[in-house]
Amino acid sequence: MNKSRIFSIAVGLSLIIIASLWYGQNNGLLPEAAATEAILYDNLFNSLLTIAAAIFLIVQTILIYSMIKFRRRAGDDTDGIPIHDNFLLEIIWTAVPTVLVIWVGIYSFDVYGVMQNGRPMSMGMGMPAMTHNHLGMEAAHADMMNQMDQMENSELNTAVASASEPLNIDVQGMQFAWIFSYPGTEIQTAELHVPIGREIKLNLSALDVIHAFWVPQFRLKQDTIPGMATSIQFTPNKLGEYPIVCAELCGSYHGGMRAQLFVDTPEDYEAWLVQEQEDLASSNSKNAIASTEILSQHQQLLAAQTQKMGISPETLKSLPRTMPN
Ligand SMILES: [Cu+2]
Structure with missing residues (x-):
């Protein structure tokens, strides 16, 4: 050369x-x-x-x-040079x-x-x-x-500083939705909220078939597998709303198995948590009111019946309070 x-x-x-x-x-x-x-x-x-x-x-x-x-030139009908082996x-x-x-x-x-x-x-x-x-x-x-x-x-420092520990959130995949649970609370939501700048650990599980939790903007994709725990960790660093997509064909409505992920400021996240907890408490107390009403109606009915049998209302009240269905 x-x-x-x-x-x-x-x-x-x-x-x-x-x-x-x-x-x-x-x-x-x-x-x-x-x-x-x-x-x-x-x-x-x-x-x-x-x-x-x-x-x-x-x-x-x-x-x-x-x-x-090395194209063939006009009038050139010869064979190519036999080349082989080049160690x-x-x-x-x-x-x-x-x-x-x-x-x-x-x-x-x-x-x-x-x-x-x-x-x-x-x-x-x-x-x-x-x-x-x-x-x-x-x-x-x-x-x-x-x-x-x-x-x-x-x-x-995990033992010392709890703030440096990842925030754990449970994610359940099911046909055809995602359910997010926040450990330590009774909050269950269909949309995922996380605070910015905090390390998040998602503990993934599946209720029925294999799904895949995918957030393209986080470059995260992890299968959720029935009977097997999987997890992913990430630290969101941009406020906003991002799509959660199921990336594993999981049934007829697989294409609709989407949810939203909100990256909030720590203040907004706390406010959201408080709001969710209040909503939960008020819906629980509504349920509680409803069940007490049913229970008292039930007891009145029962009292009328049992009085004839010689059972006092006090004895009735002391019975275990099981909810009538
Ligand atoms: Cu799915």
């Missing part, structure tokens, strides 16, 4: 790498990110897209170049995909680990740092490192 050819290959490769890096960062394919952990997923997605774009451009460039350069090339095209696939595998597992358990499965593998070097995403990297630190700290 002469010098000018090596130079043009180098220039071409550099252009492809620059174009791929740019596309990886500016693809606009993901919805807005509304959770701290979303950056992990986005970095992974953008890295994969960068690699995919580079491979696509390299392959297409060689293909188009070869089609033009160096075979080593390269085996080694490059092997390294890439292993790297993608470990990196993906890391992200999965954080989203599942709140911490990476292979801390210190340097994968996020690699992304940082590859893509130069200083801010994203710093953000993630902070978050890792916070996660470590929160684990160390």
Whole structure:
């Protein structure tokens, strides 16, 4: 190979790498990110897209170049040159995909680990740092490192600081709705409210068939499986209203199995909780009033009957108060 050819290959490769890096960062394919952990997923997605774009451009460039350069000329009826075996090339095209696939595998597992358990499965593998070097995403990297630190700290301090513990919310999937329960309260809702900036842990379960809890803006998707507990953790960092979608075909109305997730300010969240509790109390007391009325009617009726049998009303009252149906 002469010098000018090596130079043009180098220039071409550099252009492809620059174009791929740019596309990886500016693809606009993901919805807005509304959770701290979303950056992990986005970095992974953008890295994969960068690699995919580079491979696509390299392959297409060689293909188009070869089609033009090595096309059959007029009057040329000879066979092509018989080319086979290139040991160096075979080593390269085996080694490059092997390294890439292993790297993608470990990196993906890391992200999965954080989203599942709140911490990476292979801390210190340097994968996020690699992304940082590859893509130069200083801010994203710093953000993630902070978050890792916070996660470590929160684990160390769980016994001391209760505020650093994740806020647990139970999520039940059923045909065809989501039910959210707030432990420590009797609140059950069809829409999910969470306070901004607080780590949330959703404990997922399914009542009937497999569903999948998916919030695209949080980059979260987790199956809910009958008889098996699953969970996801995230920290919402943008106020707003986001869709919750069932991402597992679960029956005839699967497409309608949607709910809303509200990220509130801590004050709004508290106010919402109080309001829900008041609503619950008032509906309970209405029920209680209704049941006392039924009970007293029932007892009056019973009293009339039992007086004839020589049973005093006092004895009646002392009987266990079971609700008449
Ligand atoms: Cu479903």
